[in-house]
Amino acid sequence: MSGADAGAGTAEDAPDAESGPSLGYERHTTVIARTVVRVTVPIILLTAVALLLQGHNQPGGGFIGAVLTATAFVLVYVVFGQAYLQSDLLGLDTADDTHRAVEYYRWLFTAGLVVALASGLVPLAFGFPFLTQAVAMLEGLPLYGHMEVASAFAFDLGVYFTVVGGLLTVLGEVGTE
């Protein structure tokens, strides 16, 4: 179900638009808000990924990227609603009106911690102290020419997942109440 054919623009007096199979976000938000969110969310996500990728030696990093990503989710939650995000974007079953996505956010949080801790432990296996990082310079690549691969990115990625998972779990839990 796309939700676009639920009588856009007509203010029906349905009791509670949140419940039931109808997604009903048309009744709560304006066309302007929806359009702006449609345009900005991809930009926000792209910026978040850019910040994540350059974070190990330029302004940015896992944390700020994750906060931006969570902002994108918040915009979708506020403007399109929980049901739309779960059924249309994440493909979850929302039949019984539970906030199933929160369980996935929790796992994201756990996975992030695992990645971050593991990235710190790897250097121990090579006889270096905890969290030691390495950098590899790749030369002569097509298109890029020169690229820097830093092991710190693995830690940043862990931080990213942890913060996205953590923030969304909090938002999801509080939002459901």
Next chain:
Amino acid sequence: MASPVVVAPILVALATAVLTLVTRFDARAQRATSVLGGVAYFAVVAVLFDRVVLSGPTVVPYYVSNWPAPYGITLVADALSAFMLGLAAVVGLAAVVFGSTYVDEFGQRLSYHPLFHFMMAGVSGAFLTGDLFNLFVWFEVMLMSSYVLVLFYSGREHTRAALNYVVLNLLASAVMLVAIGGLYATTGTLNMADMARRLADPAAYGVELAPTLGLASLLLAVFALKAGVVPFHFWVPAAYRAAPAPVTAVLAGVVKKVGVYAIIRLFFTVFAGGAYANTATFAYVGPILALMAGASIVYGGVGAVGRDDVDGLLAFSSVGQVGFIVLPLGVGMAAPDLTVAFAGAERTLAALGVAAALVYAFNHALAKSLLFLASGTLHATVGTTRLDRLGGLAARTPLVAASFLLGGLSLIGVPPLVGFFGKLLVFRTATEAMAGGTPGAGVALAVALGGAVLTIAYVTRAWNAVFWGEPSETVRTVLPERWRGVGAGGDAATDGGTNGGGSDATDRALAVQVTTLVALALCIVGFGVGVEFVVDAAAHAAHAATDTQGYVSAVFDPATQPGGEGGGH
């Protein structure tokens, strides 16, 4: 080459926390991971203790990320850190075993295990770090987890207690951050060894000394709040009563000691470098510490005598007992260079004061966590810890009663338990200071003696009201006959009290809890009989704490420092 054994306690605690999150879907796997993590933590701390203390006291630096000091974060394991870690490992292991049966199934799955181990990671990091800002970070790791654990039951009074606790600690964290920022601006470094080096020779590094005294006293206030010393004690009773028993055991036994450790590390190791310290910092901070300690002893003692439930009594007693821990620090600062013969060597009074504080802290950690856990078992069996509703439990639960008695006696300081030697060293510090003509040492001694009498009063009162005499109405209803869960293989006839029904699972859970209590009680007796071990370790730790020179030279030892180019290998 850096030895990973230094960082191992932090890593084991962190890994356990993460693994208990991963095994969240299976309650048994999660519990097993958590307990195994506690055992592993104990094991790595034992290895570290052996490395740093037993095989010749050494200071082992660890350069995280392979960055040389003072640019990167340095962890430093010396005898003081190892002593505190040992204390944390014993109490942590007992609490994690106890908690795996005490906290209800839902609570365990929800968040109990990860939070508990994150708290242990924070504690270990605080004990090991050699970097002032990193100390702040580990404090926060520890506090974040403890916030949720204090709020664990989420009732009305729990929320109120947690709100107090959170707001106060956030304020303290803000103050700590300001103080650290100020110290960085003044001394130009965050590395503790580097700071000690600069403060010892301010002219060579262009350090302005005057502001550091004020910033140091800001830090003192923060650490006093963490330790729960009067006048920063007011969050203690409510928070300790709100948290689940195993968490309270760790809060009172270990987390409080992080504040004490920070005072020792910063004031005796970092701010005490060189001639400057003894004339300014010690002379200024010593009397304040002694005054706060004396006030704690009196306030906690009197408060505990007046409580009408076991939890409240123990919480107030914690305030008083921390006074006993801090008192020798203050007295030791008053005449730091006085020479005394102690633990087979000529040592300074400052070292004796630190050793007394450490032995007392060890005793308090064992005894108070035992008593809080016993109080938790009373909650689980009888459903209340109010003194007027309990009575005669000695006949019903003799093992709990015996453990409680041993814990109480150790708190009072009856030989041959550890508590006796702790009190003895505290008194010894005061009498040596008095003999050396330190003004006010006599008052400190008198306050300590008065506090000891108060301790006898409230421990006796608790024991009489809870375990002695005829069983009360409540006890007769919930425990009609003697509970024989332990040793009888869990087939005892017992009514599980609040847990509802004397099921096998409840019996097993109680058996585990009682076994933990007995094990802790045996520790108190064992360490009391073999007190040489504890006192020697404390003497080594005190030496490490007061030996600024050794600390600095170990951290900046060119043989262990990573290459100057830093992390990018």
